[in-house]
Amino acid sequence: MRLIIRKDYDAVSDHMANYIKNRILEFNPTLDKPFVLGLPTGSSPVGVYKNFVKYYQNGELSFKNVVTFNMDEYVGLPRDHPESYHSFMWHNLFKFIDILPKNVHILDGNAENLEEECKNFEEKMKSYGGVELFLGGIGPDGHIAFNEPGSSLASRTRAKTLAYDTILANSRFFDNNINKVPRMALTVGVGTVMDAREVAVIITGAHKAPALAKCIEEGVNHMWTVSAIQLHPNALIVCDEDATLELHVKTVKYFKSIELVIDDLVGAENVGLQGNVKRYPTPEVTPTREAFYNLPFKK
Amino acid sequence: MPSQAPRLKKIINGRLIRDHKIIDNDVLYICNGKIINPQDCFFSSGKLPNEIIDAEGLLIAPGFIDIQINGAFGVDFSEWHEEDHIKNGLDKVSKGLLKYGCTSFLPTLISSKPEIYHKVLPFIKPRKGNINQGAEILGAHLEGPFIASSQYGAHDVMNIRTAPNGFDDFVKVYGLLHSGGRKGENQNVKLITVAPDVEGVLNSIEQLIKTGITVSIGHSSATVARAEEAIKKGANCITHLFNAMQQFHHRDPGIIGLLGTNYPRPYYGIICDGIHVHPNSIKIAYDSHPRGAILVTDAMAAMGLPPGDYTLGDVPVRKSGKKVEVIENGKLAGSVITMDECVRNFKKFTGCSIIEAIEAATLHPAELLGIENVKGTLYPGADADLVFLDDDLKIVKCFVAGDEFCLNNNNN
Numbered sequence: 274m275r276l277i278i279r280k281d282y283d284a285v286s287d288h289m290a291n292y293i294k295n296r297i298l299e300f301n302p303t304l305d306k307p308f309v310l311g312l313p314t315g316s317s318p319v320g321v322y323k324n325f326v327k328y329y330q331n332g333e334l335s336f337k338n339v340v341t342f343n344m345d346e347y348v349g350l351p352r353d354h355p356e357s358y359h360s361f362m363w364h365n366l367f368k369f370i371d372i373l374p375k376n377v378h379i380l381d382g383n384a385e386n387l388e389e390e391c392k393n394f395e396e397k398m399k400s401y402g403g404v405e406l407f408l409g410g411i412g413p414d415g416h417i418a419f420n421e422p423g424s425s426l427a428s429r430t431r432a433k434t435l436a437y438d439t440i441l442a443n444s445r446f447f448d449n450n451i452n453k454v455p456r457m458a459l460t461v462g463v464g465t466v467m468d469a470r471e472v473a474v475i476i477t478g479a480h481k482a483p484a485l486a487k488c489i490e491e492g493v494n495h496m497w498t499v500s501a502i503q504l505h506p507n508a509l510i511v512c513d514e515d516a517t518l519e520l521h522v523k524t525v526k527y528f529k530s531i532e533l534v535i536d537d538l539v540g541a542e543n544v545g546l547q548g549n550v551k552r553y554p555t556p557e558v559t560p561t562r563e564a565f566y567n568l569p570f571k572k
Numbered sequence: 573m574p575s576q577a578p579r580l581k582k583i584i585n586g587r588l589i590r591d592h593k594i595i596d597n598d599v600l601y602i603c604n605g606k607i608i609n610p611q612d613c614f615f616s617s618g619k620l621p622n623e624i625i626d627a628e629g630l631l632i633a634p635g636f637i638d639i640q641i642n643g644a645f646g647v648d649f650s651e652w653h654e655e656d657h658i659k660n661g662l663d664k665v666s667k668g669l670l671k672y673g674c675t676s677f678l679p680t681l682i683s684s685k686p687e688i689y690h691k692v693l694p695f696i697k698p699r700k701g702n703i704n705q706g707a708e709i710l711g712a713h714l715e716g717p718f719i720a721s722s723q724y725g726a727h728d729v730m731n732i733r734t735a736p737n738g739f740d741d742f743v744k745v746y747g748l749l750h751s752g753g754r755k756g757e758n759q760n761v762k763l764i765t766v767a768p769d770v771e772g773v774l775n776s777i778e779q780l781i782k783t784g785i786t787v788s789i790g791h792s793s794a795t796v797a798r799a800e801e802a803i804k805k806g807a808n809c810i811t812h813l814f815n816a817m818q819q820f821h822h823r824d825p826g827i828i829g830l831l832g833t834n835y836p837r838p839y840y841g842i843i844c845d846g847i848h849v850h851p852n853s854i855k856i857a858y859d860s861h862p863r864g865a866i867l868v869t870d871a872m873a874a875m876g877l878p879p880g881d882y883t884l885g886d887v888p889v890r891k892s893g894k895k896v897e898v899i900e901n902g903k904l905a906g907s908v909i910t911m912d913e914c915v916r917n918f919k920k921f922t923g924c925s926i927i928e929a930i931e932a933a934t935l936h937p938a939e940l941l942g943i944e945n946v947k948g949t950l951y952p953g954a955d956a957d958l959v960f961l962d963d964d965l966k967i968v969k970c971f972v973a974g975d976e977f978c979l980n981n982n983n984n
Contacts (some may be wrong), residue, residue, distance in 0.1 A: 338834050352615065353609070353612060355609055357610070359615055360611060363610075363614060363615075364598075364611075364612040367614060368611070368614070369584075369599075369600070369601050370612060373618075373620065374614050374615065374617075374618035374619070374620065377614075377615075379615075471919075
């Protein structure tokens with residue numbers, strides 16, 4: 274797992290968006306070989322989407338050959354309701370970019386047969402050869418998508434009852450009335466996310482610091498569902514300084530040192546996009562112990 | 573590609589005037605001349621826009637609606653020569669108005685003889701706006717002849733009449749209003765201006781409204797009590813506030829006093845040329861009832877023409893500068909202002925926001941006529957009549973029924 278620490282939400286968004294842009298460009302998607310991207314909703318990805326729009330408008334990135342799968346959608350909420358995740362995706366991303374409507378996949382929370390809907394969603398993913406990169410955010414309780422604490426780490430796409438905490442937290446979008454918050458959602462499973470060839474998670478804010486610590490410093494645990502990424506061969510977390518507050522100093526320093534070593538010793542040209550070191554050049558200067566105690570922030 | 577596939581246009585980077593706000597991060601989808609729900613189009617139909625229009629940060633407002641325009645470009649709607657004359661006249665005005673951002677209007681007839689109504693009205697049929705014919709004709713506004721002889725303004729006093737037989741007199745004089753108001757029979761008349769102090773008028777209002785006509789009061793010396801009676805009967809507009817009515821008196825404020833009534837306050841048309849009404853008076857009206865303001869041009873035939881002598885109905889008038897006067901007595905005889913100037917003046921005179929100035933030329937007249945679902949709004953379902961404006965409220969582009977009218981290529 275890679276942990277990238279940036280100063281604040283904006284720097285996290287910039288890094289993550291830039292990373293995904295480079296992944297898409299490197300992948301060089303075509304009509305026959307589209308880039309399959311998993312997408313979240315909520316406050317975490319808004320900054321990333323803003324960057325996507327900017328890239329599109331600047332002509333740096335096209336979504337013509339990008340296929341998207343969204344993580345979740347409320348059950349029983351009209352599709353065009355302002356708080357539906359269809360509306361979220363439309364207003365934050367889709368209306369600004371050149372993505373093809375047929376390439377967009379969002380679960381239908383009003384489907385006659387919810388089970389069927391979830392099964393078809395999984396099959397659709399498979400038909401594209403699986404998800405190349407799943408972008409995610411997490412809740413303060415460490416949930417990914419609507420996989421509330423206690424969800425199976427092997428779960429697949431299904432209807433899920435929302436936890437009371439989640440209903441309380443989301444009532445701010447529904448006139449502060451918990452009775453208006455949908456009680457169920459369709460969501461991809463933890464297993465669905467972990468099947469992606471890469472999982473990239475945004476974690477920002479002091480309120481998510483305990484979740485980050487639980488997920489990366491403790492064991493794999495269905496009470497902190499994002500901890501499943503410990504078993505993923507290609508996972509990336511981009512967090513801000515605030516989210517590291519509950520981590521051990523050692524943990525923070527270690528992950529920061531990785532970037533430093535790559536920058537100072539290995540050289541970015543010798544490292545792949547996903548952190549894979551291809552070659553270690555003979556160092557001109559041996560790094561001093563000092564370097565590891567005075568690790569500056571990157572940017 | 574199948575040629576019958578509807579064209580889908582997407583407008584990006586505009587600042588939309590909607591919901592009493594300026595929304596700067598939304599897009600407009602236009603299909604078959606209508607504004608459609610873009611999200612629904614994307615997720616349901618899966619269609620991609622055929623054309624993307626970059627508004628480059630301009631304001632996007634609904635097209636302006638002029639509910640009182642007697643003529644323009646040499647055309648006078650109250651004149652009758654022959655069939656082609658009125659047809660061509662309507663076409664000329666419809667096309668000509670687009671460059672001022674006016675995408676729908678009510679051709680207005682001043683007090684005329686019954687035979688004029690009988691001849692002209694059948695030609696003022698509602699007609700959808702389109703790029704070939706121009707602005708939409710919403711129907712006619714009949715200003716008079718049931719108005720007060722004390723407030724005839726520039727109308728020919730010989731044409732003014734009372735309605736001793738009530739509603740039947742309206743039927744007879746206008747010709748098209750058949751009794752019972754069966755659907756379709758009076759569809760050409762959308763708005764009338766009447767004086768509630770004229771015999772027979774007050775008791776006709778309810779029946780007029782039943783036939784689908786909106787009733788405005790004006791050209792009247794009505795007391796405030798009389799004016800409130802008209803409001804209670806369903807009249808919901810004042811025709812060119814301050815002009816052709818009793819002046820404001822604190823003990824009996826007359827029609828102007830409706831701005832302070834406890835009954836539902838009516839809309840009020842107001843001529844914002846700075847000549848018909850002093851800017852301070854416009855500000856007073858706006859401050860007391862901002863949601864009621866409707867900007868009207870009250871333009872006459874000389875609008876869009878050079879200074880000179882013209883006629884308003886049967887009355888000879890003279891245009892000099894931005895003023896038109898009755899030659900005989902020097903009374904004001906309608907204006908030569910355009911809708912876009914009205915909007916700019918209203919903002920300047922009242923200090924209101926851009927949104928309020930626009931709404932006084934779009935949303936409010938649409939609400940008055942009960943057509944706010946299709947006109948005066950950028951909501952899905954509305955006609956795609958749009959103006960692109962810069963921050964000084966100058967017209968940069970005008971669209972009627974989804975098609976752009978080329979502002980440099982007008983043929984007036």
